[in-house]
Amino acid sequence: MKRITAWRRRPWAGYAVVLAALVAIGVVYAGFSPRTDRAEAQSTAQAAEDLKNGQKLFDKNCASCHGLNAQGTKDAQGNAIAPSLIGVGAASVDFQVSTGRMPAANPGAQVPRKTPIPTFNTSIKTDYEEKDKREAAEKQKAQAEKNLADLRAYIASLGGGPEVPPASAVDPAKGNVALGGKLFRTNCAQCHSFTGQGGALTGGKYAPPLSKSDVTPTQMYEAMLTGPQAMPVFNDTTLTPQDKQAIISYLVKTREEPNPGGNSLGRIGPVTEGLAGWLVGIGLLVLAAMWITAKKPKKLKKS
Amino acid sequence: MSDDNKETAGSTGPHEQGGRRERVIGTPSPAREKALLAEDDISAPAGVGEQLDERSAKRAERIVAAFFLLAFLASVVFIAYFIGWSGRDGGMHGVTDARETNFWLGGTMALAFLAMAVGVTIWVRRLMTSKPIVQERHELAADEASRAAFNRDFLEGAQDSGITKRPLLRRTLLLAAAPLGLAPLVLLRDLGPLPEKKLRHTFWGEAVKLAQAQGKKGVRLVVDGTNRPLKVSDFATPGSMITVLPEGIEEHLPEDQVLTQVAKAVTILINVPQEQFKPAKGRENWHVNGVVAYSKVCTHVGCPAALYEQTTHHILCPCHQSTFDATDAAKVIFGPAARPLPQLPLSVEDGYIIATSDYHEPIGPSFWERG
Numbered sequence: 276m277k278r279i280t281a282w283r284r285r286p287w288a289g290y291a292v293v294l295a296a297l298v299a300i301g302v303v304y305a306g307f308s309p310r311t312d313r314a315e316a317q318s319t320a321q322a323a324e325d326l327k328n329g330q331k332l333f334d335k336n337c338a339s340c341h342g343l344n345a346q347g348t349k350d351a352q353g354n355a356i357a358p359s360l361i362g363v364g365a366a367s368v369d370f371q372v373s374t375g376r377m378p379a380a381n382p383g384a385q386v387p388r389k390t391p392i393p394t395f396n397t398s399i400k401t402d403y404e405e406k407d408k409r410e411a412a413e414k415q416k417a418q419a420e421k422n423l424a425d426l427r428a429y430i431a432s433l434g435g436g437p438e439v440p441p442a443s444a445v446d447p448a449k450g451n452v453a454l455g456g457k458l459f460r461t462n463c464a465q466c467h468s469f470t471g472q473g474g475a476l477t478g479g480k481y482a483p484p485l486s487k488s489d490v491t492p493t494q495m496y497e498a499m500l501t502g503p504q505a506m507p508v509f510n511d512t513t514l515t516p517q518d519k520q521a522i523i524s525y526l527v528k529t530r531e532e533p534n535p536g537g538n539s540l541g542r543i544g545p546v547t548e549g550l551a552g553w554l555v556g557i558g559l560l561v562l563a564a565m566w567i568t569a570k571k572p573k574k575l576k577k578s
Numbered sequence: 579m580s581d582d583n584k585e586t587a588g589s590t591g592p593h594e595q596g597g598r599r600e601r602v603i604g605t606p607s608p609a610r611e612k613a614l615l616a617e618d619d620i621s622a623p624a625g626v627g628e629q630l631d632e633r634s635a636k637r638a639e640r641i642v643a644a645f646f647l648l649a650f651l652a653s654v655v656f657i658a659y660f661i662g663w664s665g666r667d668g669g670m671h672g673v674t675d676a677r678e679t680n681f682w683l684g685g686t687m688a689l690a691f692l693a694m695a696v697g698v699t700i701w702v703r704r705l706m707t708s709k710p711i712v713q714e715r716h717e718l719a720a721d722e723a724s725r726a727a728f729n730r731d732f733l734e735g736a737q738d739s740g741i742t743k744r745p746l747l748r749r750t751l752l753l754a755a756a757p758l759g760l761a762p763l764v765l766l767r768d769l770g771p772l773p774e775k776k777l778r779h780t781f782w783g784e785a786v787k788l789a790q791a792q793g794k795k796g797v798r799l800v801v802d803g804t805n806r807p808l809k810v811s812d813f814a815t816p817g818s819m820i821t822v823l824p825e826g827i828e829e830h831l832p833e834d835q836v837l838t839q840v841a842k843a844v845t846i847l848i849n850v851p852q853e854q855f856k857p858a859k860g861r862e863n864w865h866v867n868g869v870v871a872y873s874k875v876c877t878h879v880g881c882p883a884a885l886y887e888q889t890t891h892h893i894l895c896p897c898h899q900s901t902f903d904a905t906d907a908a909k910v911i912f913g914p915a916a917r918p919l920p921q922l923p924l925s926v927e928d929g930y931i932i933a934t935s936d937y938h939e940p941i942g943p944s945f946w947e948r949g
Binding site (some may be wrong): 454457458461462465466474476477478480482502504505506507508509510512513514515518567 | 819886887890899
């Protein structure tokens, strides 16, 4: 004890403490960084721990609706509150959680897309100028990615199901855009509109827009594969992975097409405004014509 | 014009008493039948529009002249720009300058016309009196003498032509005129051939016949777009949906027929969970473990009814919200459609989903002779 107290007073002690702290942070960060995934997979002990973490996350965030054994729950009348998650697979979990739809804020006709809760938010901003802020954000992101992976692994361990597609399967640069356009128009456009603007369904449900850049190719693939909410399923034997990639390419490519904007009826352009403007303009012209030809009483000459 | 209103307050004329009557909102208009304005709403007394205020007329004259000058200048700029600038850098009205030349040529021309119109309008409203003008109209009918002369000339001509005397000429002339009168009826032919039985059948029927000629039970279902035949095991996920066509529709048909026949034969294949599926009477074997096929053409006006919700098993038509129940033979549960979507009889052969016959009823909207 005495020795430590003595060391504390040395001129280099401050530097040493800072150095030790930096090393400690580095070690902890390395433990969470995605680069170590392979090492983790090799270690079964680590895998078991991840599964446990997944279960803990499930108990905390999902079990209140889906039940402690993910068997789904029903209300007093026997109507389902939340479906069973046994066999839905990792792809379904990844889609629902990474789009922020799950955990749901409240039950309704349709659970909307929103920013994921911080525990699972893998798309947080990390490009800060300040080093410590950046490091904290990167650490949080890595933790969110691990949480999501653990939750996926836990649900998949309950009964299998579709896997998350590899990055190569969803690369929009490699798909056949023309084929994708055809498949999209025959099977998806009736709900999502022909350029993916979304549209209304029955009873307050709706098909969400696919045209914004926050809908990632992976999420599109997972949606087709798992059929979230009211959407039908397009499994890999009906629409092959190549077909799905083609559809993804079509959707991503249409985002790059020039959009004339306005209240556009699905990218047709400002037609509605034009019609309104035309009607108002004609009305004004009629009024102007009436004003020009109106009989104006002249006044008496001043006496 | 602004000082006109100021004068009203100070003037003591007969038009003060006959001034505009205040009308309470919500009371009926004092206007009589057919007249837009009530007669006593005219503020000026009779004869007042025949005189002009010399000073304000002078001012109006200058304003009008200014507008005409503006129109003149704009026209001059138009000509000068057309000759001097739009043809610069070689080439008249080059594509690259189109926006700029459109702006200047269109702008100056619009300004010229507009200034002239505004000037004329002010001229009419400020510098012209509004005294009543009486316009004389003569009777439309011709006078007695001309009518008598025409009758006489006409009868004389008819007499001279001998149309009553020479029946051969009269009859052949009528004969020549008759087919010309009937000729417009022939144009009805151009409305096209009668549809005959085309509305009652789709290519599924022909495709099934072709397959059965080769000793098979029926025709395979292929995914529209990829032409991939579907096995039962391929389509086994509950909640699946896909648009299908009869196999070989593009090969068996002439090119100009393909689109028409695809539009008629287009079908949605749905995997309804078997425990929820209620097959219709007489159609108990038309599905394969809950995999069921309905025409994609709405029975209301023929829109593609394919908004399938896998949670409710409703098929919704996007045009008028007709809703069909996929679990119950596509019965109409909402909307203007009158009939359920036609169902395609399905079966299995070599593990593939096949159709064993055409739709048993005409697909799509009702038509006159449908019955």
